Amino acid sequence: MDRRKFLSTLGLGVAAAGVAGCSQTDCGPEGEQSSSKKWRWKLVTTWPKNYPGLGTSPERFANLVRTMSNGRMDIRVFGANELVPPFEVFDAVSRGSAEMGHGAAYYWKGKHVAAPFFTTVPFGFTAQEMNGWLHHGGGQELWDELYAGFNLKPFAAGNTGTQMPGWYNKEINSVRDLAGLKIRMPGLGGEVIKRAGAVPVQLPGGELFTALESGVIDAAEWVGPYNDLTFGFHRIAKYYYYPGWHEPGPTLELIINKTMWDELPEDIQAIIRAAAAWANQDMLDEYTARNNAALIELQERHKTQLRRLPDDVLARLKQESDTVLAELVAGNEFASRVYDSFLAFDKGVRNYTQVAELSYMNARAALTGE
Amino acid sequence: MDRRKFLSTLGLGVAAAGVAGCSQTDCGPEGEQSSSKKWRWKLVTTWPKNYPGLGTSPERFANLVRTMSNGRMDIRVFGANELVPPFEVFDAVSRGSAEMGHGAAYYWKGKHVAAPFFTTVPFGFTAQEMNGWLHHGGGQELWDELYAGFNLKPFAAGNTGTQMPGWYNKEINSVRDLAGLKIRMPGLGGEVIKRAGAVPVQLPGGELFTALESGVIDAAEWVGPYNDLTFGFHRIAKYYYYPGWHEPGPTLELIINKTMWDELPEDIQAIIRAAAAWANQDMLDEYTARNNAALIELQERHKTQLRRLPDDVLARLKQESDTVLAELVAGNEFASRVYDSFLAFDKGVRNYTQVAELSYMNARAALTGE
Incomplete structure (x- = not known):
């Protein structure tokens, strides 16, 4: 039984919900409005609708948010050119004509020269290193600072791997x-x-x-x-x-109009944050599995x-x-501050990777003849 | 304004919520009960309370679930020996004396010989490969099948890296x-x-x-x-x-009593699933960043x-x-089926990694003298 039916059972119209009289910005996360208020948001992407991996991921993200929020946050995903051309996603979300976008920061180098560092740069981070820098190495804070200037809140929401x-x-x-x-x-x-x-x-x-x-x-x-x-x-x-x-571990991004993000209750913010993290990992997992199968097909069947x-x-x-x-x-x-942060993390993480993942993978490759 | 206050404003006691008369198992995800019902669950772990990385991760997981569910799912985390000894976590969750557990599948080899494949095996997967196998290579389905026999639902919920x-x-x-x-x-x-x-x-x-x-x-x-x-x-x-x-990319696990999991509404299930995915990535991100800094300290300060x-x-x-x-x-x-699945994915993913992450990291190491 949904809220509408429940109130109706009690002889109250849905309009009664309005008596709480709390606007979107006034409602705390514990408020009645936060569990009955609904959002219908648009997510514009730089990818063709449902393009494998890059385009299917934001669809799954939207489905997960819808399920977690019990339908309160309903996100409709638009492919490139359905609402805006791919390279206008940033501006569209910045000005709020769409609430959300999915693409890659390096498309926005014309907005700020530091933007590419939040996707990938030549001879930069692998996916795992990038996630370490963003989430526990100061990268996210710099990204937030950069995008706040464009009224945007960014999250990592996908990675193709090398x-x-x-x-x-x-x-x-x-x-x-x-x-x-x-x-x-x-x-x-x-x-x-x-x-x-x-x-x-x-x-x-x-x-x-x-x-x-x-x-x-x-x-x-x-x-x-x-x-x-x-x-x-x-x-x-x-x-x-x-x-x-050229692209050792590109991060795809979810961007959100910051004014609208700031007005969301804490539970919906957390749901979006977690769904972005899920998408960030799921895309990499999918590419890891499917690149693997596709490479075998290319080599064995097509003699690439x-x-x-x-x-x-x-x-x-x-x-x-x-x-x-x-x-x-x-x-x-x-941009110099971003580069310094990148270089400092890069130096340390390469030193560590050398004795951890890299050394292990080399030992395994040598032992199995592959 | 919370639901209690809202109903009170309307001159209705909280007992009125009961008129919907739906029990935990009857309520669909859209039901009124699913947004007012509360759960207080216990999560027992194999780690000392708040042990850095391994023990702090389930605490963050619980906080995220609490925030996303607006307090409806309230999980209290117990360190090893607080409720049960570390190696009784599996049995405690299986029989339902705790609803959730956090540990590692390879601790349960005595329950089933296939269990270690869901953490790590010698010369097995890196974290990225493991996530690919679990989430897009058939691993999760096998894990579900194995644990269902113990009335458990498992999720990957952390990885230390190599x-x-x-x-x-x-x-x-x-x-x-x-x-x-x-x-x-x-x-x-x-x-x-x-x-x-x-x-x-x-x-x-x-x-x-x-x-x-x-x-x-x-x-x-x-x-x-x-x-x-x-x-x-x-x-x-x-x-x-x-x-x-010996442990190239161990996955830590979240386990849930399956009877209790199956009774959860869809929104709470999705919230737990996404929070586990978040924790799975966040732990790896944290270890990637902190191992890096710690190794520098060991080498430069302690001359390790x-x-x-x-x-x-x-x-x-x-x-x-x-x-x-x-x-x-x-x-x-x-167990033979699990090993076959592991070997098939392993062969393909090593072939791919060889030209992707591994080849890139080796080229970078050679060029930077590290």
Whole structure:
């Protein structure tokens, strides 16, 4: 029996609920209104509706919030261009025309140069390191500070794990092989390959296959085996390159209009916070499982040839990455603070990872011949 | 204004809520009772009250559930021996004398030989791989099936990341150096070192320091830098060994009495599920950040000497581990099914990790000289 029926049973109309007379902002978490008030929110995303992994995750997030709140917080998810174009998600949520958004901070570098640090930067953190920095290393506090200036509250809400640097028809045996190569690679990774001699091309995912097939581009970076397999890149490109120096552990974000967030009761805030954490882990778990199965299919069924970027190419990319990041933050006090925090955590966590996860995985690989 | 006050304002006593007349099991998630009914549950743990990381995590879990449910689900956390001894947590929750428990599945090997697979096994999964297997690789379904036989519902609710195989005063340069060495190492890891010639000793954490200091044991394994530093092992042992072959990514568990779980409304179930996922990630994030800082302190301030187990020792331990696991599941249909699922996921995920996280981390380490 719901509240409406219950009050009706008592001979009271639903309007009676109004006598408590508490507005959204006045109601504490313990208030009657907080358990009967309902919200219908819009979540706009930078992904095609229900795109595997990236787009299905915010749908699951919304379902979890709906169930946990017993229907009080009802979030409707919109794919890219359904309400706003993908790259207007930030502005739409900032001004409140949608209450929530899902995307990636590095899309908003034009808003602030520090934004990419909250998704991923070249030669940056793995997913586990990123989560450690955000949640117990000071990262979230810096992210909150940055986004508060845009009236936004951010949460980590997904991670793809280490991505793949893409599909090539030409082998890369030295830095010289990058010269003039038209490679689809957005963001800071694109800036890095440009300085190493390549020509970065910006293209939305939906145009990649045709561009690569027709030779408009020479190579294409997308996500990883799970998403790349469904695009069919293996049918038009010979080599699948690793490792993912350009996006070693990208965090996807949930953003919320801060004015509206601040007005939510404590229980609904906690529900959204926990659902974002659930989504943050669930997406990584899903990619870990599905990339694994997709890579087997690519190798065994489609005979995709894996290639590792040579050491000298990686060394040059690392060198250019350091320069690009230093130039990015130069002269900006806040961005410099973010970079300092990133570098301090990075130094320590690499030192630790070296004796923990990395050392273990290397020992296992050596012992099992894989 | 709470419900009691609201009804009182309308001239109705709280008893009126009873007219809906729905018992705990009858109420659907949409029912009025589900938003007014309160639960006061007990969560018993295998950890000392508020033990850093392992013990503070269930406290945070309980706080999050309390906030999300607006106080309807009120969980009180008990440390080891406060209500039941640590190794009676499983039975206590199974029979319902406590509604919830927090510990590790490998403590319950005596209940079923398959249990350790749901925490960690020697040369098994890292935290990320384990989460992938549990949540998108069939692991959770097997875990549910196993624990349902004990009237329990399990969730992953914490992970320490790759542990450290411990503190030694003698250098291990070959398998021969293990002969007769009394090493505190519980569970399957202990069984493995026994077959490699060492003498595994079972001791609770609180007795480790004195036992190692007095020479009752020659070496001690505990968790990792964060927890080990607070015990002060660096004051009485020269060498800190890696990598953590014995516990590469142990999952801690939340267990719930299944009869009581099944009677919960859908919203409270979802709240508990999300809070467990939050705790699962938060503990790993915390260990990732704090192990990192603790290792720096051990190395720089206390001059702790790190040592890597030699390749031939690791090879012998791997060989014994394979034997121990095969013997463990032999003749048990369910355990064999779990092992098959584990092996299938393991093969695929190692193949993928090799080109993703592992390859990236190795490239980064080579380029930064760490």
